[in-house]
Amino acid sequence: MENIVSVIVPVYNVEKYLERCVKSILLQSYINLEIILVNDGSTDNSLELCRKYKKKDKRIMVIDKTNGGLSDARNAGLEVATGEYVCFIDSDDFIESTMIEKMVAQAELDQADICVCDMEYLYDDGNKSFASGGDFSKASVKENPALIRINNSACNKLFKTSMFMDVKFPVGKYYEDLATVPILLYKANLVAKVNEAFYIYYQRTGSIAHTANKKIFEIYDAIEDCIDYVQKHGNETSIINELKHQFVIHGLDLTTLRIKDFDDKILIPEYLLENMEILRQHYPNYQKDIYYKKYPWKKKLIFKLLEWKKVQLVMRIYGR
Numbered sequence: 001m002e003n004i005v006s007v008i009v010p011v012y013n014v015e016k017y018l019e020r021c022v023k024s025i026l027l028q029s030y031i032n033l034e035i036i037l038v039n040d041g042s043t044d045n046s047l048e049l050c051r052k053y054k055k056k057d058k059r060i061m062v063i064d065k066t067n068g069g070l071s072d073a074r075n076a077g078l079e080v081a082t083g084e085y086v087c088f089i090d091s092d093d094f095i096e097s098t099m100i101e102k103m104v105a106q107a108e109l110d111q112a113d114i115c116v117c118d119m120e121y122l123y124d125d126g127n128k129s130f131a132s133g134g135d136f137s138k139a140s141v142k143e144n145p146a147l148i149r150i151n152n153s154a155c156n157k158l159f160k161t162s163m164f165m166d167v168k169f170p171v172g173k174y175y176e177d178l179a180t181v182p183i184l185l186y187k188a189n190l191v192a193k194v195n196e197a198f199y200i201y202y203q204r205t206g207s208i209a210h211t212a213n214k215k216i217f218e219i220y221d222a223i224e225d226c227i228d229y230v231q232k233h234g235n236e237t238s239i240i241n242e243l244k245h246q247f248v249i250h251g252l253d254l255t256t257l258r259i260k261d262f263d264d265k266i267l268i269p270e271y272l273l274e275n276m277e278i279l280r281q282h283y284p285n286y287q288k289d290i291y292y293k294k295y296p297w298k299k300k301l302i303f304k305l306l307e308w309k310k311v312q313l314v315m316r317i318y319g320r
Contacts, residue, residue, distance in 0.1 A: 002032040003084035005100055006161060008077030009091050010070050011050060012040040017092040017202065018049050024094035026057055030101035035060045036077040041067030046091075071169035071176040074154075078164050086161045088154045092202050099198035103158040110138045112192035114184060115158040116150065120197040124204070130197060133157075138192045141185050145238040148226075149245065152181045156199040163187055170225065174215045178250065179222035182243065183229045212267045216258060217275065219250050220282045247283035248291045251275070252303065260318045268320060269311040276306045 007025055011018060025035055037050040037060060047064055054060040063076055074088055085104060089095060099117065107115040119131040134150035141148045154169075154177045163184050169176045185191060223246045230239050252275075259271045279286055286292055292300070298317075305314050 002030065003104065004032050004034050004082060005030065005104060005158070006034045006036060006077070006081035006083030006086040007089060007100075008036045008038065008074055008081065008086060009089050010038050010040055010073030010077070011042060011046050011091045012067070012070075012073070013042050013044045013046060014091040015042075015045045015049060018046055021089060021091050021094050022053050022060075024097070025089065026053075026059075027097050028095075028100050029098050030104060033059050033100070034081065034083050036063065036080060037061070038063045038065065038073040038077045040065060040069070040073040069172060071173065072171045074169045074176075075171065078161075078168070081161055083161055085158050086164070087158045089199075090155055090201075092204060093155065094200050094202075096196075096198045096200070100158070102194050102196065103198070106192045106194050107158055107160075110190055110192040112138060112190040113160045113163055113188035114190075115192045115194060117156050117194045117199060118197040119151070119153065119156045119199045119201050122200050122202050131201070134193060136191075136193050138190055140188065140190050141239060142236070145236070145242045147191060148182045148185050148239055148242050149249075150185070152178045153199075153201075154181055155201070157181070159184060170222075173221065174218045175222040178219065178246070179225045182226040186226075186230055186233075186239065210261050210263045212262045212264050212271060216255060216271070217278050219255055220247070220278055223247060223250065224282065244283060245289060245291050247279060248286055248289045251279050251282070252286060252292070253295070253299070256302070256306075260320060265315075265320045269315065272306055272311055272314065273309060276303075 009021065039047045039050055039062065050062045054062050065076055103115040103117060116133040118133045121129045121131055131151065133156050136147065139147050167180060167183055170179050173179065223243060227240055227243050230236065255275050256272065259268055259275060262268050302314055302317060
């Protein structure tokens with residue numbers, strides 16, 4: 001008898017995309033699924049669609065709850081999940097038909113707690129791009145500390161459900177995956193990899209990514225949460241140092257790029273300077289980080305100018 005796999009799908013105002021998502025799960029070659037659709041207070045017809053799908057397939061369970069955000073919906077699904085394995089699929093995305101079958105097979109072959117696949121980004125214009133889940137076949141964070149920094153999406157991974165006994169997604173926070181997935185990778189006895197892009201991540205237009213919001217700085221809290229967990233459960237210096245690199249990779253570099261693309265350019269200088277201040281609080285020696293040292297001269301010039309509060313020069317470089 002195949003192990004049950006719990007598939008948790010948070011649903012919030014996605015009536016336009018939900019059928020594609022659910023259909024891709026129902027058509028999986030792996031049959032023994034427990035499909036948990038968590039309606040997170042949708043105000044469109046998403047809940048009605050969930051109930052319609054439930055009538056058509058007995059493997060579907062519908063949870064209807066007040067809106068609490070993506071983390072809260074995932075946690076609600078975890079509370080009722082009974083599968084040996086669990087995976088998470090965002091309701092505007094979809095998966096290839098053999099994803100669960102091949103990932104379960106690889107996890108069991110390697111006796112791994114987590115199995116990872118690659119991803120494909122799908123854009124509104126039909127273009128696609130590849131996103132690697134990591135360059136490895138099987139490994140553990142304890143033996144290969146850099147593994148803790150692979151693609152931090154929860155959606156391209158199959159987990160042993162028991163991994164979540166003491167781990168939950170942080171409710172009400174941005175960067176829920178960055179705050180959670182590295183901890184799960186750290187806990188895993190072994191992480192396996194299937195080198196196929198099974199997960200199709202749909203890049204919707206109208207994203208809030210270019211809207212100024214102070215919650216963008218919660219990226220530092222997410223990284224700190226992971227460091228705190230490691231400090232309490234082993235305190236391995238090599239792994240903590242790998243997590244500290246994220247302050248430069250995610251906190252300095254990616255956050256600076258997000259800020260410079262804000263629609264409201266009047267707010268950009270304030271956010272750029274605040275980001276540098278928060279970075280210094282969390283990682284005072286960031287300029288000694290090996291990833292900082294590898295950046296090209298133009299990028300390091302921008303960071304130096306921000307450090308010196310020459311933000312208007314940076315705005316000119318960015319053409320804003």
